[in-house]
Each structure stands twice: as C-alpha cells, then as structure tokens.
Amino acid sequence: MIALNPEDTALIRRFLTLLAPYRFKFVLASICMLGVSGFTALMAYLIKPAMDYIFVHKDVHMLAVMPFVVLGVFFLNGLCRWASDYLLQEIGLSIVAELRQKLYNHVMDMPVSFFDNQAGGTLISRITNDIQEIQFAVSKAVTGIVRDAFMVVGLIFVVFYQDWKLASIAVLVLPIAFFPLFIFARILRTLAHRSQQAMAKLTIVLHETFRGIRIVKAFCRENYEKERFAQKNDEYVKYARKSAWIDAMSSPLMEFIGAIGIASIMAYGGYQVIRENATPGSFFSFLGGLLMLYRPVKSLSRLNNFIQKGMVSLTRVYDLLDRQNTVKDLPGARAVDRIAGEVIFKDVEFRYSTEPVLKGVNFQIRPGEVVAIVGHSGSGKTTLVNLIPRFYDVTKGAIIIDGMDVRTIKLDSLRRHIAMVTQHPFLFNDTIRNNIAYGWNDPHNPPDDEAILQAARLAYADDFISNLPDGLDTIVGEQGIRLSGGQQQRLCIARAILKNASILILDEATSSLDSQSELEVQKALENLMSGRTTFIVAHRLSTIQRANRILVLSNGKIVEEGSHEELLTFGGTYSRLYELQFSSGKVCETI
Numbered sequence: 033m034i035a036l037n038p039e040d041t042a043l044i045r046r047f048l049t050l051l052a053p054y055r056f057k058f059v060l061a062s063i064c065m066l067g068v069s070g071f072t073a074l075m076a077y078l079i080k081p082a083m084d085y086i087f088v089h090k091d092v093h094m095l096a097v098m099p100f101v102v103l104g105v106f107f108l109n110g111l112c113r114w115a116s117d118y119l120l121q122e123i124g125l126s127i128v129a130e131l132r133q134k135l136y137n138h139v140m141d142m143p144v145s146f147f148d149n150q151a152g153g154t155l156i157s158r159i160t161n162d163i164q165e166i167q168f169a170v171s172k173a174v175t176g177i178v179r180d181a182f183m184v185v186g187l188i189f190v191v192f193y194q195d196w197k198l199a200s201i202a203v204l205v206l207p208i209a210f211f212p213l214f215i216f217a218r219i220l221r222t223l224a225h226r227s228q229q230a231m232a233k234l235t236i237v238l239h240e241t242f243r244g245i246r247i248v249k250a251f252c253r254e255n256y257e258k259e260r261f262a263q264k265n266d267e268y269v270k271y272a273r274k275s276a277w278i279d280a281m282s283s284p285l286m287e288f289i290g291a292i293g294i295a296s297i298m299a300y301g302g303y304q305v306i307r308e309n310a311t312p313g314s315f316f317s318f319l320g321g322l323l324m325l326y327r328p329v330k331s332l333s334r335l336n337n338f339i340q341k342g343m344v345s346l347t348r349v350y351d352l353l354d355r356q357n358t359v360k361d362l363p364g365a366r367a368v369d370r371i372a373g374e375v376i377f378k379d380v381e382f383r384y385s386t387e388p389v390l391k392g393v394n395f396q397i398r399p400g401e402v403v404a405i406v407g408h409s410g411s412g413k414t415t416l417v418n419l420i421p422r423f424y425d426v427t428k429g430a431i432i433i434d435g436m437d438v439r440t441i442k443l444d445s446l447r448r449h450i451a452m453v454t455q456h457p458f459l460f461n462d463t464i465r466n467n468i469a470y471g472w473n474d475p476h477n478p479p480d481d482e483a484i485l486q487a488a489r490l491a492y493a494d495d496f497i498s499n500l501p502d503g504l505d506t507i508v509g510e511q512g513i514r515l516s517g518g519q520q521q522r523l524c525i526a527r528a529i530l531k532n533a534s535i536l537i538l539d540e541a542t543s544s545l546d547s548q549s550e551l552e553v554q555k556a557l558e559n560l561m562s563g564r565t566t567f568i569v570a571h572r573l574s575t576i577q578r579a580n581r582i583l584v585l586s587n588g589k590i591v592e593e594g595s596h597e598e599l600l601t602f603g604g605t606y607s608r609l610y611e612l613q614f615s616s617g618k619v620c621e622t623i
C-alpha cells in the first residue's frame with residue numbers, strides 16, 4: 033500500500049532527526065494511541081457480554097453495571113484520542129515550523145547567483161506549499177498510521193476471537209470490497225493532479241494581469257484577459273466536476289458493497305446462532321468489530337496519497353536545503369573593523385555561464401578616490417561593481433581591498449563597509465523612515481529621526497518627504513509604487529548615506545532623476561563621496577565628469593583610463609560616447 037524506496041527511507045530518517053527533541057511527547061502520544069486502539073477493541077468486545085447477559089439471560093446485576101462500564105470505556109477512549117491527536121498535531125506543527133524557518137534561513141544566505149536561476153514563485157511555493165504538504169503528511173499520516181494500525185490489529189484480534197471461521201472468510205472477502213475504493217482513489221489522484229495544474233495556470237493569469245494592470249488597460253485588453261481567465265476557470269471546473277462525481281459515488285457504492293457483506297454475514301451468522309453454534313453476543317460483537325474496522329482501514333488506504341505528496345515535497349525541500357552556498361568565506365577569514373578603501377582588481381575574469389562578461393580587468397583605486405565606470409549598456413558595469421560586495425565571486429583573478437583578498441574577509445564585515453545604490457531602486461512596503469533606516473549598521477540601536485532626516489536632506493529627499501501628509505511615516509507601497517522613480521532613487525541614496533560606509537557604489541543611481549534634481553543630488557553625492565572610495569556607474573557622462581578617474585569598459589575589458597580631459601584628447605571610445613551624448617542634446621545643460 034505504501035511504497036517507499038531506499039532514498040525515501042533516507043529522507044524520512046533525516047526528517048525524523050527533527051523529531052528528537054519531541055521524543056517524550058511522542059512516546060506519550062504513542063501510549064495514548066495504544067490506549068485508543070485498546071479501548072476501541074474493548075468496545076467491540078463488550079458487545080458480547082452486554083448482549084448475552086442483559087438481552088439473552090436478562091441478568092439484572094449486569095444491567096446495573098454495564099452502562100457504567102460502557103460510559104467509562106468511552107470516556108477513557110475519548111481522553112486518549114484527545115491527548116494523542118493534540119500531541120501529534122503539536123509535534124507536527126513544531127517540526128514543520130522549524131523546517132520552514134530553516135529553509136527560509138538557508139535561502140536567505142544563498143548567493144545572488146542562486147536567485148538569478150530560480151523563479152521567485154518557485155521559491156515561495158517551496159516555503160509555503162511544499163511545507164504545507166509535509167505538514168499534512170506528518171499530522172495526518174503519522175497520526176493515522178500509528179493509531180489506525182494499532183486499531184486494526186486490536187479489532188482483528190476481537191473479530192478472530194469471537195468467530196475465527198467467519199473472520200477468516202471476512203478477511204479474505206474484505207479486500208474485494210475495497211477494490212473499487214482503490215480504483216476510485218487512483219482516478220481521484222489523477223484528477224487532483226490535473227485540477228492543481230489548472231489552478232496553477234489560473235494563479236499565473238491572476239498574478240500577471242494584476243501586476244501588469246496598466247498595460248492591460250493601456251492596450252484595452254480587459255476582455256481578452258477575462259476570456260483567458262474564463263478558459264482556465266472552465267478547465268479547473270471540468271476536473272473538479274469529475275472529481276465530485278466520483279467522490280459522491282464512492283461512499284454509497286462502498287456502503288452497498290458493505291451491505292452485501294453484512295447481509296451475507298448476517299445470513300451465515302444468524303444460521304450459526306439459531307443452530308446454537310454461537311451466542312448472539314459473540315455474533316454481534318463480531319459484526320461490531322467488523323464495522324468498526326471500516327473506518328481505520330479506509331483512512332489507512334487514503335494515507336498513501338498524503339504520504340506520496342508529502343514525500344515529493346520533502347524531496348524538494350531537502351534538495352533546496354542541500355544546495356551549497358558558493359559564495360563562502362575562506363577558512364580563517366577575519367572580520368575587519370575599519371577599511372581605508374583601497375581597491376585593486378587583479379586580472380579579474382567573471383562569467384555568469386560560459387561566456388566571460390569580464391576578462392582580465394586590472395585597476396587600482398586609492399582610498400578616497402572617485403572613479404567613474406562608463407561603457408555601453410551591457411558592457412558589464414553592473415557586473416563589475418557587484419563583484420566588490422561579493423554578490424558573485426570572481427571566476428579568475430582577485431579583488432583586493434586594503435591588501436586583503438575579499439574572500440579572506442568575513443562576508444558580513446566586508447559588506448558592512450560598502451554602501452550601494454543599485455541600478456533598479458528597491459524599497460520595502462514600509463514607512464519612509466524604516467526604508468532609510470534599513471541602511472543603519474547597528475540593528476540594536478535604531479537611528480533617531482534627526483539622523484534619518486539628515487540623510488534625507490543630503491539626498492535632496494527632505495522636500496518631497498515634508499510635502500507628504502504623513503511625512504516620514506508614509507508607507508511607500510510595494511516596491512515604492514506610490515512614489516515617482518526619482519523619489520524612489522533619492523530614498524535609496526538616503527539609505528546609502530545613512531550607512532556611512534568607506535566604499536560607496538552608485539550604479540546609475542541618478543538615472544531616473546530629471547536634470548535639475550540630478551544636479552542637486554549630484555551635489556549631495558559630492559559631499560557624500562568626499563573621503564570615501566566611490567564607484568560611479570553612469571550612462572550619462574554629465575554625472576561622471578567630476579570623477580578623479582574614468583575607466584572605460586568595453587567587451588569586458590578596461591580599454592581606456594584617465595581624466596575626462598585626457599580621454600577626450602585621446603579620442604577613443606570615451607570621446608565617441610561623449611560625442612553621442614553631447615549631440616543628442618540630452619544632458620548638455622548639466623555638463
């Protein structure tokens with residue numbers, strides 16, 4: 033009934049190690065489960081004396097005792113059932129909560145490259161749906177297997193004890209009665225799988241259309257989307273309807289088959305009683321036991337479903353947990369308290385997959401120097417700066433900060449000294465205050481409003497913040513949707529300013545600003561840059577003219593290096609880029 037291969041067994045063993053802290057609760061729960069099955073068997077057994085003494089022999093003494101015995105047995109049975117159910121659920125919930133947290137922690141520590149190769153939806157589904165399936169498997173299957181198996185054993189014992197001949201026949205015939213149930217279960221499983229897939233498609237349509245609602249409306253595609261949704265909706269209902277048909281069919285059919293069995297047993301058993309080969313008590317006790325067997329056997333037969341689903345999820349979850357972190361500290365890596373900010377790229381090569389994006393990049397930046405990195409879109413500027421905080425590790429060569437290979441510095445201590453404004457501004461669905469405070473290095477002592485406002489002022493964000501009715505308490509919406517692109521960028525800059533780090537990375541940090549605000553923010557950035565090693569990545573050459581040095585990146589290599597004037601005189605790639613910008617007239621007023 034339950035097929036497990038050796039890998040599954042290994043997986044389960046691993047999962048069970050999580051159970052270790054709860055072993056006493058588990059033992060207690062098992063004792064209670066034994067109690068449940070014992071008392072259930074006892075109930076079936078008690079039918080015999082109740083029948084024979086009270087109804088057949090009309091024994092008054094028994095009439096006074098039996099009702100209390102029955103009450104007592106039911107009470108104890110209920111008590112054991114309550115305790116075992118609750119304890120097992122509680123153990124299941126705790127284990128699963130631990131696994132969920134473990135998974136999230138693991139994923140959180142994974143390097144950026146890991147997230148590049150995973151759809152966000154898949155990861156979320158691992159942490160929510162898969163864990164949920166495991167929880168079902170644990171709470172239903174573990175509870176079920178142990179308790180129902182005990183119960184089946186107890187009841188079979190009673191049934192055989194009362195009439196072994198009849199019991200042998202019943203045990204042989206029973207599987208035939210259950211055969212249609214297995215067939216139905218198989219069909220239902222296939223249908224469940226199909227309807228889950230249909231539901232997943234439905235969810236994708238929902239997700240996509242709500243996110244892209246502006247595009248849907250701008251292109252007047254509402255009706256098209258409604259139609260698309262209707263199709264998926266119909267598909268789901270088609271499977272659900274079939275499922276409902278079979279589901280509704282299975283119980284009456286089973287009961288009818290059961291009735292055939294009971295009728296036959298009644299005929300045969302009645303004959304035995306009339307012939308006085310058996311007492312009415314033992315016959316009804318037998319029948320009672322057999323009927324009581326129905327429920328645990330049925331739920332045992334359903335367990336497989338939960339277990340199979342749970343195993344699939346468990347495999348996926350452990351698969352993820354076993355994923356090695358590729359960006360790891362070297363053994364003996366140390367924490368650094370201060371960084372002066374000297375940065376050397378030594379023969380750096382980097383590839384995302386097969387083709388190198390950076391090949392043989394060499395340069396040396398003095399502490400406090402402001403360097404601009406320019407190049408065509410796709411030339412690898414973002415890639416280059418992402419290597420500094422080790423979002424990715426170099427595939428060849430080394431990056432050396434203050435004389436130390438970055439891989440020998442503890443990752444969190446390295447990142448503590450680097451402030452970054454990324455190419456796509458990112459804000460959390462939280463208040464402006466908390467979004468700026470995200471840059472604060474000391475999580476135990478949150479920054480005061482003065483520090484936050486100061487950072488906002490330096491990023492030229494204070495004006496628009498004070499114009500908002502809720503000021504610093506304004507919730508910015510998911511990914512900052514309630515703010516303009518330029519406002520989002522200014523908050524990201526404020527967040528980086530608050531961090532007060534010795535290395536500053538600005539990856540097209542001002543690309544969403546208009547020329548006027550850009551000019552202002554640039555002034556702010558100049559204040560910020562003083563005394564810090566700064567990397568500015570920009571398309572707009574106006575942003576970078578004040579840099580001490582400009583590196584020109586092309587085809588994964590630094591092709592030119594020097595000041596603005598030097599590079600213009602040189603007449604290479606930089607001067608061509610400059611000409612392009614200049615003749616487009618886009619930024620002339622800020623140059």
Ligand SMILES: Nc1ncnc2c1ncn2[C@@H]1O[C@H](COP(=O)(O)OP(=O)(O)O)[C@@H](O)[C@H]1O
Pocket residue numbers: 148384385389407408409410411412413414415416
């Ligand atoms: N996460 C990624 N996975 C694979 N390839 C990437 C990834 N990010 C960027 N690339 C590729 O690397 C090259 C450089 O990209 P990028 O550094 O973003 O350029 P830039 O910032 O100069 O516009 C591009 O060809 C791009 O397609």
Ligand SMILES: [Mg+2]
Pocket residue numbers: 413414415455539
């Ligand atoms: Mg870029």
